[in-house]
Amino acid sequence: MTQTDDIAYDSILVLLSISLFILGIVLIIIICRKKPQKPDQKQLELPAKFCASSYQLTDIDAATDGFNPRRIVGKGRLGTVYAAISPSGELVAVKRIHPRLVLSNAGFGFASIIKTLSLAQHPNVVPIIGYSQAPGERIIVMEFVGMVNLDFYLHENSDGASLLDWNRRLRVAAGVARGIEYLHQGIAPNIVHxxxxxxxxxLDVKIVAKLCDYGLSFxxxxxxTGLVGHVDDEYWAEKGGGACKESDVYGFGVVLLELLTGRRSEQGLLVRWALPLIKAKRFSELLDPRLVIPSDIKPVLRLAKVASACVGNYRKDRPSISQVASILNNLEIEVCH
Incomplete structure (x- = not known):
């Protein structure tokens, strides 16, 4: 091999080495830029949001024994609730909407609204698990968790008031506030009750509060009927009226007054009676006489002031439910833990 050949050979080796070096750098850059794979992608995926199932009316009819009156567990302004057994063997609550309301909302998109409402999943909200629709029929299937409502405890059961002592009433108030806060702010789209x-x-057996019939004002x-005294005066206005977050806050204030006084709403009379007593700090006249006034009355007085703020202002001046929930959560921690 001549000297010229040696030089050419060495030059080729150098060029080859440089090329390999550059190629290595390029590969490193490509690898670094590549998004790293998770070790177990399935474990890190967020669960899909629950959406209500569609049931055949024949299945609903079978589950309720033909809407047997003996299966009725509740009646309200929107419909009748039946205890039923689902095809999978689970106990569920079936709300059969009143026929006159079905006829007046025939083309309103019932299924799509119920599917949206069923996305609500929270410890203080009763889940919607299904629906059924047919000519003249609209059905909502909800979780059945062995509950009775707060109205029954406070106003119909002779022993209910004593079961709900001040600590439990405060816990119920805080739970309801968290449920409304979730509906108003914790889910998209937001839901007005x-x-x-x-x-x-x-209220379940542990006195945990859960909201039902949310989003059905349409x-x-x-x-x-059934709303007077639970919504503000603006609700009935021709312009800017109807259900909204502020009207929910008003309704919550009325619930707080019922917890404090043990009295029914009485179509708005409760608010007009209670507000002057709160303002004048005449709490011995305000509070439920069936309960002993607690030794530390400050949390109860704070609850009364929150109720007053919720019902005593126009919509634009009311506190948001997040502000209310924050106060009641702190009170619950202070008193109940």
Whole structure:
């Protein structure tokens, strides 16, 4: 091999080495830029949001024994609730919407609304698990958790008031506030309850409050029966009226007054009676006489002031439910833990 050949050979080796070096750098850059794979992608995926199932009316009919009156567990302004056994063998609650409301909302998109409402999943909200629709029929299937409503405890059961002592009433108030806060702010799209009252607050065996009948105001937007006294005056206005977050806050204030006084709403009379007593700090006249006034009355007085703020202002001046929930959560921690 000549000297010229040696030089050419060495030059080729150098060029080859440089090329390999550059190629290595390029590969490193490509690898670094590549998004790293998770070790177990399935474990890190967020669960799909639950969406209500569609049931055949024949299945609903079988589950309720032909809507047997003996299976009725509740009646309200929107419909009748039956205890039923689902095809999978689970105990569920079936709400059969009143026929007159079905006819007036025939083309309103019932299924799509119920599917949206069923996305609500929270410890203080009763889940919607299914629906059924047919000519003249609209059915909502909900979780059945062995509950009775707050209205029954406070106003119908002779022993109910004593079961709900001040600590439990405060815990119920805080739970309801968290449920409304979730509906208003914790889910997209936000949900306005529209008919917040004691009969739509269920209590389980552990006295945990859960909201039902949320988002159903479209079925009876202007029907006064069952709503007067639970919504503000603005609700009935021709312009800017109807259900909204502020009307929910008002309804919650009425619920707080019922918890404090043990009295029914009485179509708005409770608010007009209670507000002057709160303002004058005449709490011995205000509080439920069936309960002993607690030794530390400050949390109860704070609850009364929150109730006053919720019902005593116009919509634009009311506190948001997040502000209310924050106060009541702190009170619950202070008193109940």
């Amino acid at each position: 529209g008919a917040l009252k004691a009969s739509n607050i269920l 079925l009876a937007p202007k029907e006064m």
